[in-house]
Amino acid sequence: RRRVVEAEEAGAADLARVLRFQLGAGTVDGRTLLDRMLMEQMRTVPAPRAGAPAGYALGVARSRWRQGGYLDLFSHGGGGNGFLSDMYWVPDLQLGVVVLTNADDHDLQSTIALGLLHDLVTEPGSVYHDRFLALSPREDVPEPDGRFVPPPLLPALVDELAVPYSRQQAERWAAYPE
Numbered sequence: 001r002r003r004v005v006e007a008e009e010a011g012a013a014d015l016a017r018v019l020r021f022q023l024g025a026g027t028v029d030g031r032t033l034l035d036r037m038l039m040e041q042m043r044t045v046p047a048p049r050a051g052a053p054a055g056y057a058l059g060v061a062r063s064r065w066r067q068g069g070y071l072d073l074f075s076h077g078g079g080g081n082g083f084l085s086d087m088y089w090v091p092d093l094q095l096g097v098v099v100l101t102n103a104d105d106h107d108l109q110s111t112i113a114l115g116l117l118h119d120l121v122t123e124p125g126s127v128y129h130d131r132f133l134a135l136s137p138r139e140d141v142p143e144p145d146g147r148f149v150p151p152p153l154l155p156a157l158v159d160e161l162a163v164p165y166s167r168q169q170a171e172r173w174a175a176y177p178e
Helices: 012-023 036-043 108-122 127-134 154-161 167-174
Strands: 061-065 071-080 083-090 095-101
Touching: 012 083, 012 095, 071 108, 083 108, 095 108, 108 127
Parallel strands: none
Antiparallel strands: 061 071, 071 083, 083 095
């Protein structure tokens, strides 16, 4: 029997399993739940910034983690009436953190999560520090401002697909200034 977990019910163990799924590139406990190509698609920023190293992908935010030597950092957060949560993971280090809080009037969950990641990666002798040192350096990338940028051909596509006004609609709309 499978148990369906509603977002409001998800606890630390459930979110840890989601984190293992993400770090395992769609595989948990030796079982492939999502094909590797689909995982890559989930982590890829779509148009109009297709393939950008930072932005919102399919359900996850992607950025370059400055404190982690510009490694790819993924995150997903949530919250509701009385709780907040954030999940951050760095696939290249096989490291992730989930923080759950029982209040919604702060942003501590992300501060705590990023602080934990930083401490784990910068602690000399830790497995994550050693993994970090073994990776090739990466460059910083600009973070997107979050505003919608329409694709360049969008106005032409809208014009092409638009249904022409009826005479009555044209007369009614003519009364409005352009």
